[in-house]
Amino acid sequence: MTDDNQIDPNSWSDQFATPTTPVETPAVHVPTTYPPPPPPTVGTRKRAPFLVVVALLSGFVGGILGVVAADRWDLASDSSSRANTLSSPIITSAVSADDPSLGQGIVAQVTNALSDSVVTISSEVTDASGSGEAVGTGVVLTADGEILTNAHVVAEATSVRVRFAGETEPRQAEVLATDPGNDLALIKINATGLVPVVFAQPGSVRVGDSVVAIGYALALDGGPTVSTGIVSALKRTIITDSGALNGLIQTDAAISSGNSGGPLVNMRGEVIGINTAVARSDATSAANNIGFSISVDEVIPEIVLLRRLSGGGIRQEGFLGVGLAGRVDGGQGAIITSVQDNSPASIAGIKEGDIVLSVDGEPIDGQAAFVAAIRDSGPGATVTIEILRDSKRLTVMATLVTRTTG
Secondary structure, eight states: OOOSOOOOTTOEETTOSSOSSOOOBTTTTBOOEEOSSSOOOOOSSOOOOEEEOTTOEEEEESSOOOSSOOSOOOOOSOHHHHGGGTTOOOOBOOOOTTOTTTTOOOHHHHHHHTTTTEEEEEEEEEETTEEEEEEEEEEEOSTTSEEEEOHHHHTTEEEEEEEETTOSSOEEEEEEEEEGGGTEEEEEOSOSSOOOOOBOOTTOOOTTOEEEEEEOGGGOSSSOEEEEEEEEEEEEEEEETTEEEEEEEEEOSOOOTTOTTOEEEETTSOEEEEEEEEEEOOSSOOOOSOEEEEEHHHHHHHHHHHHHHHTTOOEEEEEOOEEEEEOSSSOSSEEEEEEOTTSHHHHHTOOTTOEEEEETTEEOOSHHHHHHHHHHSOTTOEEEEEEEETTEEEEEEEEOEEEEEO
C-alpha cells in the first residue's frame, strides 16, 4: 500500500498528525517499524532495534501486505447496529492504585477470569500486493458483542470473523470504526450474554507491577497464549506506519505475532492495556523482551471516540501549524523548523528554532511525542507549551484549531 502524503523523516510537519510512512529519528532514537513476520532484511548500517507492529499474523497470496492501513476512517454503513453502542458503558474497576490487594493474584486465576472475554480475530485482507488472511486478538467490551482490537488487525479487511475459545465456528463481525493513528478499532458481532473485560482505573498502573499478556500468538491451535512479566516503563512513544503512538506501557511479558489487540492484564484480572508492538533485534543491536501496550489511560477515551465515529461522527484533531525536526545533540525535545503564518503557533509566539520541552506538563522526548500530543488534543483546546529559546525556558499558550479527517 502506498500513500500520497510522503513525509521527510527528518522534518515532520504538524499538517500531518498521523504520518503514513515509517520514520526513523536518530536524535531521539525512535526505531523504524516493519510488519511481521518475517523480520526485515538486516542491513550493514548501524540503527535502532526493529520495532514491529506485532500482533498481527499474516499469510498472503500474491505478495506481502503491509499491516497498517493508510490514514483513513473505516465506518460501518449499517446505522441500526451503531445506535446501541453509543450508550454502552465502559466497565472500569473501582480499585485505586493504593488498594493493598492490588497485585495479589494468581496467573491461572487471572487467565481463567478472562477466558470468555478474549477472542481470536481473522480478517480476509486484500490490497495491491495480494490477498490473504490476517490473525489477531480482541477483547469483549459489551454483552451484546462490542469488541476492541488493533486497527492494523482489521485494516483493509473485506471480511472479519471472531471465534471464542472452546467454540468450533467463527462468528461474522462488522467493523464499526477504526482509528489508525492510535491503532484501535471497534468491531461488533450479533450476540447476547457475553462477558466483558474490566478495565483498570486510569492512572493506576505503576512501573514494576506484575502483568499477564494474553493473545492468540502465532495463531496456534487451542486457547490463547499466556505470558507474564512486569511493567517496565510508562509513557513511551513509538512510530508505526500510521503515525506516532504515545502514552504506551512498556513490558517484558512475551508478545508475539498474533497478540495484536489482546489485553495486558494486572494481577486482579483488570485490563491495563492493549498489546500492539514489540522491538526486534538486528545484526547491530539487541532488543530483548521489549513489548508495547496502549495504556488504559489512552484506551478509555479512544473507546468513546470510536463509538462516536461508529454513529457517524467525524474525527477532529488539533492543529498547531509547525514543522518539526529531532535534536541531534542528544537533548530532550523537538525543534521547531517552521511556523505557518496566522497559525495557532504563530499567534502564540512560537518561533523557528524553539525547542519544545513539554505540553500540558507532559515531557516531550522527541518530535513523535509532540505530534501525538497535538493530534490528540481537541480543536479549541488551549495547550500549555514549554519551550527553550536562547537557553531560557519560556511558556506559551496556544489555542488549537480544527483539522478534520474523514
